[in-house]
């Protein structure tokens with residue numbers, strides 16, 4: 663397993679996967695990593711819906727405007743926020759983002775790759791997912807994560823930008 667810093671730098675959004683199943687134990691480990699994320703007042707206002715059936719993943723691909731990665735992904739995880747559990751309005755989005763980042767990094771550390779696809783804040787896309795999966799009123803579809811083994815991986819980009827760092831004043 664890579665060290666944590668290399669995992670962070672090597673994670674890339676992958677949109678093409680090879681035809682290889684993901685062991686359910688690995689999916690479970692990734693979900694566990696999501697649940698270990700920090701959250702406002704430790705409210706953990708997240709829920710996860712795991713899709714591993716090709717027909718449903720294909721259907722989901724057609725419900726989202728930028729979900730090309732679902733063409734080949736063997737697994738897709740929908741991350742939802744619970745408005746009844748968030749600390750205050752706006753927290754579930756932040757908490758779910760922290761969970762997702764943990765998950766995409768955990769996946770990389772386990773030799774898998776991911777693509778994070780936002781559902782929130784597109785109201786029409788959120789409504790379509792809520793309706794299709796009969797989500798309760800308090801459960802808001804937040805994002806999708808495509809998961810699988812990459813067909814190919816991009817090299818580390820150059821992103822460090824010292825002009826974005828401000829010490830002691832703007």
Ligand SMILES: Cc1cc2nc3c(=O)[nH]c(=O)nc-3n(C[C@H](O)[C@H](O)[C@H](O)COP(=O)(O)O)c2cc1C
Pocket residue numbers: 673674675676677728729730731777778779780
């Ligand atoms: C909030 C959010 C929404 C995103 N939505 C999509 C999406 O709908 N479709 C997609 O293919 N990638 C999506 N991405 C992935 C970004 O395009 C990707 O992270 C960005 O281009 C940087 O590339 P990298 O992840 O390989 O470092 C999303 C990422 C984030 C954080």
